[in-house]
Amino acid sequence: MLHSLINTTASAFSWNLVSDFRSMWQYAFMQHAFEAGTIVAIVAGVIGYFVVIRRLSFAAHALSHVGFAGAAGAALIGVNPLYGLLAFTSGGSLAMAALGRKAAARDVQIGTVLAFMLGLGVLFISLYKGYATEAYSLLFGEILGISIDDVYITLVAGVFILLAAALLYRRLLFTSLDEDVAEAKGISILALSIGFMLLLAVATSIAVQVVGVLLIFALMVTPAATAQHLASRPKQGIILSVAISLLVTWLGLFVSYYVSYPVSFFIVSAAFIIYIGSRLIPKT
């Protein structure tokens, strides 16, 4: 629907990128997509770096599936799915934090809960009338359909996450890389773990709008993993991680405006190609 709409209204791609961008920018839905996409890319780049060094990538992936059940449930009772996402991912993240960091690495248990939540989401979606569209946009993202209200929620959530991450930066790094010494230095591992998992829950919730539940890995983990592979200093790693996720998000939006395939396809493909490229660089 939206894609066919673009095809009929958009002007064709020319090699004059400025005028291409200007023609794209006429549409409010493209502006909203860029605004939300930019906020989400910055947040995912920062939080993703810690997800990678804390070895929580599977937990992050599972968290988005927990959020799927929440979003579908919210849609069913007529509430903004973003609130359902936030509620369920927060609950899931608290449970993971309470079980301890080692529990977050237990992939069988996490995978079992993941599958159950996905199943629950399928039930909610099938009970809901707008079945196919809603399910599709939750699973694979529908950033071109984002409303101005969602942009504002994303902005508030994004600013909150970035401020909290800046405050916790060194403690997060210390506990991620050297938990025993950090604990001996007086840092509360449990409190910090709960704090981080909540930030991850909010970050996951807003990122679902862009790439959807199933593709969250590509935005939350792949750019950060690429950055961590290339940069040996945490600050450089985070900056690079943000740069990559911004690049793939912008590129995805721009390309999909002219080539009528899903935005998330272009985003995950760009992230994938950069990741493979970084692995091919010989180690120094």
Added chain:
Amino acid sequence: MAELIRAESLSAGYKSKAIWQDANFVVEKGEFIGLLGANGAGKTTLFRLLLGLEIPLSGKLSIFAKQPERGSPRIGYVPQRRTIDAETKIQALEYVLMGISGNKWGFSLPAQASKEKKQALKALEHVDALGLAHKRLNQLSGGEQQRIFLAQALVGKPDLLLLDEPLANLDIRRETELIRLVQKIAKENNMAVILIAHDINPLLPVVDRIIYIANGKIASGKVDTVVTSDSLSDLYEAPIEVLRDSKGRLAVLGVEEAMHHAS
């Protein structure tokens, strides 16, 4: 000599089930102590008590004439690290920096940051690892990693250094190098060291005293009194032989077999 640690009728364990009990010992300033015992005997538990991470079941433990408290800057701690693997691509300098500012909030201002960096580089210099500052941890050998961890523990100029199995996975030459390095730094700074090891041999030339945990009891003594066939056989509950060579050097046989038996 000034007293650093005093344990009186000290017991440790979980939920009223003691791992070891009724321990009485003293550690003095500048002493180098080897802490021995079979796997699961409660050596790391003693460290966690000293660090204030666990509380005693009963008895008294004082360190720096106070009760142990978490986050004491006077203790340098090198735990048994299992988290360093091929995916830990952080450079050594950043790792050492965490020992200085890892528990602070927010970011350092530029002036503070350069001060911290100087401090970290100095610590690396002390362990002869200045050349490794910008290497990634996953590219370092076991011995090099241990020196980086040591530098991180030393940045605060502690009075007591707790080393948990620093010799694990090192070959004999690296073992000797690391032990000599720790001894040199400890002497220069009048710092006490408690080092957990499962093989006693590399420690024999450097330790002042040995504390050993066996059968739920803790005892301590000078090398000459502890390192005898009888007392070590008791400690490990297996036949152990202590030999003395022509230069008076000691060698202990049978500990490795006893450890495998115990685990």
